[in-house]
Amino acid sequence: MIPPKPVPRPDRVSLLRYLRLFRDDILSAQPARLYRAWMAEFRTPFFRSYLLNQPALIETVLKERPEDFPKSDRVGEGLRPLLGNSVFLTNGETWKRQRRIIDPAFEGGRLRDTFPAIWAAGEAAVARMPDGILDVEPEMSHAAADVIFRTLFSLPIENEIAARVFAEFREYQRTQPILNAAAFLSLPRWMPRGHRARTRATARSIRALITQLTAARMAEIEAGTAPDDLATKIMTTADPLTGETFSTEEMVDQVAIFFLAGHETSASALGWALCLLAMYPDWQERLAGEAEMLDGPDFSVMSRLKLSRDVFREALRLYPPVPMMVRETTCPERFRDRDIRVGSQLVISPWHLHRHNRIWDNPDGFDPARWQTENGRRCMREAYIPFSAGARVCTGAGFAMVEGPLLLSMLVRAFRFERVAGRDPVPVAYLTVRARDGIVLRVTRR
Numbered sequence: 001m002i003p004p005k006p007v008p009r010p011d012r013v014s015l016l017r018y019l020r021l022f023r024d025d026i027l028s029a030q031p032a033r034l035y036r037a038w039m040a041e042f043r044t045p046f047f048r049s050y051l052l053n054q055p056a057l058i059e060t061v062l063k064e065r066p067e068d069f070p071k072s073d074r075v076g077e078g079l080r081p082l083l084g085n086s087v088f089l090t091n092g093e094t095w096k097r098q099r100r101i102i103d104p105a106f107e108g109g110r111l112r113d114t115f116p117a118i119w120a121a122g123e124a125a126v127a128r129m130p131d132g133i134l135d136v137e138p139e140m141s142h143a144a145a146d147v148i149f150r151t152l153f154s155l156p157i158e159n160e161i162a163a164r165v166f167a168e169f170r171e172y173q174r175t176q177p178i179l180n181a182a183a184f185l186s187l188p189r190w191m192p193r194g195h196r197a198r199t200r201a202t203a204r205s206i207r208a209l210i211t212q213l214t215a216a217r218m219a220e221i222e223a224g225t226a227p228d229d230l231a232t233k234i235m236t237t238a239d240p241l242t243g244e245t246f247s248t249e250e251m252v253d254q255v256a257i258f259f260l261a262g263h264e265t266s267a268s269a270l271g272w273a274l275c276l277l278a279m280y281p282d283w284q285e286r287l288a289g290e291a292e293m294l295d296g297p298d299f300s301v302m303s304r305l306k307l308s309r310d311v312f313r314e315a316l317r318l319y320p321p322v323p324m325m326v327r328e329t330t331c332p333e334r335f336r337d338r339d340i341r342v343g344s345q346l347v348i349s350p351w352h353l354h355r356h357n358r359i360w361d362n363p364d365g366f367d368p369a370r371w372q373t374e375n376g377r378r379c380m381r382e383a384y385i386p387f388s389a390g391a392r393v394c395t396g397a398g399f400a401m402v403e404g405p406l407l408l409s410m411l412v413r414a415f416r417f418e419r420v421a422g423r424d425p426v427p428v429a430y431l432t433v434r435a436r437d438g439i440v441l442r443v444t445r446r
C-alpha cells in the first residue's frame with residue numbers, strides 16, 4: 001500500500017488536451033517521467049517553461065542568485081485583487097523592506113511568546129471536532145484559521161469579524177482557482193482570463209474586514225492598550241534602514257497574505273497527516289503514546305515531540321501544500337546545456353522533487369523514520385523544500401513546524417482516526433494540495 005498519488009498522464013498528449021488536463025488539476029496533467037527527470041522543457045506555440053528538478057539548479061535559483069530570478073508577475077495576477085502589494089507578490093527593494101519589518105515577528109524567541117495562543121487554538125479544535133464519519137479538511141481549515149487569528153490579533157475564530165473573514169475566504173477560493181493555467185503557463189496577454197466580477201467583489205469585502213481589524217489595532221497601539229501579539233509586533237517594528245513602519249494600507253496587504261499563506265497551507269498539511277495516520281495505525285498509536293507528555297502550554301515540549309515532528313515532515317514531503325513555485329529569468333541562462341531565454345518561466349516543483357526516484361529511497365512510501373537515516377538526512381538538506389529555500393523562504397516556516405506537530409499530537413491524543421473503505425482521497429492541486437472529495441475518515445473520541 002502506498003499513500004494516494006495522482007495517476008500521471010501519458011507521455012504524449014496534444015496541447016489542447018494538456019491545457020484541459022491542466023485546468024482540472026496540475027498534478028495529474030504532468031507525465032510520469034518528471035519523477036525521474038533533472039529538467040524538462042515545455043514547448044508550445046505560446047510559451048516556453050522549464051521544470052527544474054535537480055537540487056543544484058534549484059539551489060542556483062532559490063539560494064545563490066535569487067535576485068536574478070524574481071517571482072513571475074503572472075503567478076500573482078490571480079491574487080493581486082486580494083493581496084495588493086503583499087510580501088508574497090513583491091520583488092526587489094519593496095520586498096526587501098517588507099521582509100526587514102516582518103521577519104523579526106517570526107524569530108525563534110517570538111515563537112515562544114506565540115505558543116500559548118497556538119495551544120489554545122489546539123484545545124479549541126479538539127473540543128470542536130465531532131465524532132463519526134466526516135471530512136477532516138474543513139475541520140483543519142477551521143483550526144488553522146483560528147491559529148492565525150489568535151496569534152496575529154489575539155482573537156478566536158468565533159469573533160464576528162474573524163468568522164466573516166474565514167467564510168469569505170472560502171467563497172474566494174471557490175470563485176478563483178488561484179494556480180490557474182493562464183498564470184502558470186504564461187499564456188499570451190491577449191487570451192481572456194481576467195478576474196471574474198464575483199472574485200473581485202469577494203476580495204474587496206475581505207479587505208474591508210481586515211482593514212477594520214488593522215485600523216482598530218492602530219488606534220489601540222496609539223492609545224497604548226494593544227495586546228502583545230504578532231500584529232502589534234509587526235505594526236510597531238520600524239525598518240532598521242529607513243525608520244519607517246507599515247502604513248495601515250500596507251499592513252492590510254500583509255495581513256491578507258498571513259491569513260492566506262498561513263491557514264490554507266497548514267490546514268492542507270494537517271489534513272494529509274491525519275489521512276496518513278489513518279492509513280498507518282501503528283504510527284498513530286506511537287504518536288498517541290508520545291502525546292501523553294502534553295501537559296499545558298509549555299514551549300519546551302516541542303523539542304520532545306519528535307515522532308510527531310517526523311510524521312508532519314513526512315506529510316509535507318508527500319503532500320507539499322505549495323506543490324509548485326514559478327520564477328522568471330531576467331538574463332540569458334544556460335542550464336544543463338540548454339540556452340534559456342530571458343523571460344522564460346521556471347517551475348520548481350516540491351511535489352516532484354520530494355518524490356524524485358533518483359534521489360529518495362522509497363520515494364512514494366510513508367516512512368517517518370527515514371529522517372533518521374543517511375539518505376533521509378541528505379535528502380532533507382538537498383531535496384526537501386516544502387517551505388521553499390533561500391532569501392524568499394516562507395516567513396512562517398518555524399511557526400508552522402510548531403503548529404503542525406503540536407496540533408497533530410493534541411488531535412491523536414484525543415481521537416482515533418480510521419480509513420473509511422472506498423473513500424481514500426485523491427490529491428489535486430488547487431491553491432494548495434487538497435483532496436478531490438475531501439479527506440473522509442472515521443473519527444472516534446478515545
Ligand code: HEM
Nearest residue numbers: 088261262265266321322325386387388392394395396400
Ligand atoms: C505548513 C505550512 C506552510 C507551508 C508548507 C508554507 C509554504 C510556503 C512556500 C513554499 C512559500 C514560498 C512560495 C513561493 O516562493 O512562491 C511560502 C511563502 C510565504 N509564507 Fe508560508 N507556508 C506555510 C505556513 C505559513 C505561515 C503559518 C505563515 C505566516 C503566518 C506563512 C507566511 C508566508 C509568507 C508571508 C510568504 C512569502 C514570503 C516571501 O515571498 O518573501 N506561511 N510559504
